Amino acid sequence: MLRKVDFGDYDLVITFFTLQEGKITAIAKSAKKSTKRFAGILELFSVLNVVYSTGRRKGLPVLQEATLKYPFSSIRTSMLKTAYASYWAQLINEWMESGQKQVEIYELFQYMLRKLDSCQTSEAALSILFQMKFITLSGLAPNLGQCSVCHIEVEKLKETRVQFDFAKGGILCDGCASKTSRKTFLSKGIIKQLLWIEKGDLVKAVRVRFSSDALKEGLEFLETFVPYHLGKEPRSLKFLQQIRKW
Numbered sequence: 001m002l003r004k005v006d007f008g009d010y011d012l013v014i015t016f017f018t019l020q021e022g023k024i025t026a027i028a029k030s031a032k033k034s035t036k037r038f039a040g041i042l043e044l045f046s047v048l049n050v051v052y053s054t055g056r057r058k059g060l061p062v063l064q065e066a067t068l069k070y071p072f073s074s075i076r077t078s079m080l081k082t083a084y085a086s087y088w089a090q091l092i093n094e095w096m097e098s099g100q101k102q103v104e105i106y107e108l109f110q111y112m113l114r115k116l117d118s119c120q121t122s123e124a125a126l127s128i129l130f131q132m133k134f135i136t137l138s139g140l141a142p143n144l145g146q147c148s149v150c151h152i153e154v155e156k157l158k159e160t161r162v163q164f165d166f167a168k169g170g171i172l173c174d175g176c177a178s179k180t181s182r183k184t185f186l187s188k189g190i191i192k193q194l195l196w197i198e199k200g201d202l203v204k205a206v207r208v209r210f211s212s213d214a215l216k217e218g219l220e221f222l223e224t225f226v227p228y229h230l231g232k233e234p235r236s237l238k239f240l241q242q243i244r245k246w
């Protein structure tokens with residue numbers, strides 16, 4: 001469940017990210033009024049098996065049945081975990097088109113929610129992983145392997161901090177560095193870790209250990225890069241940044 005909005009006194013409008021049909025928004029009638037109908041299982045970030053009908057007339061599909069598969073309830077008992085999950089859910093909700101199957105992104109999201117729920121990996125590290133994999137699967141991975149202009153490889157650069165140009169979507173060597181466009185600087189250490197995450201599988205990527213500086217650097221970079229491509233700053237990200245204490 002990605003999103004839940006009240007609709008009148010009785011109903012809920014719910015956006016699901018489904019394995020088979022991608023993003024779907026359905027109306028759950030009487031879900032607010034009757035606890036019997038859906039037995040209180042329509043909670044954000046939970047994984048459900050759902051049955052819905054599209055009907056003949058125009059309008060939202062109607063949720064008929066829902067059974068709980070994974071509650072992921074520890075996420076909702078922590079404000080910080082809820083804030084991270086809300087940010088990831090908003091990225092999916094804003095980026096994905098309705099009705100388009102996205103199996104790899106579905107699996108990524110469910111895997112990340114499971115890790116967030118299990119409390120074994122730091123939330124910040126999981127968010128680096130989620131954003132890096134999400135943007136890569138969306139075909140917008142940052143170019144971190146070589147200078148975006150002259151294509152010299154990052155390992156061959158002498159500088160310890162490398163310029164990243166947001167408009168070009170990649171790193172620039174000192175010789176090609178831009179003076180005008182929006183940019184930041186990344187240490188070679190975090191560049192290597194992000195490249196490793198981009199190319200490695202999820203199970204291995206979850207074992208990557210970040211220093212506290214690298215965590216901060218990686219998050220600051222991705223939380224700028226991802227909204228830059230989205231074309232707006234998600235509200236959930238602002239909230240996350242307000243409650244997160246470094």
Ligand SMILES: [Zn+2]
Binds near residue numbers: 148150177
């Ligand atoms: Zn260059």
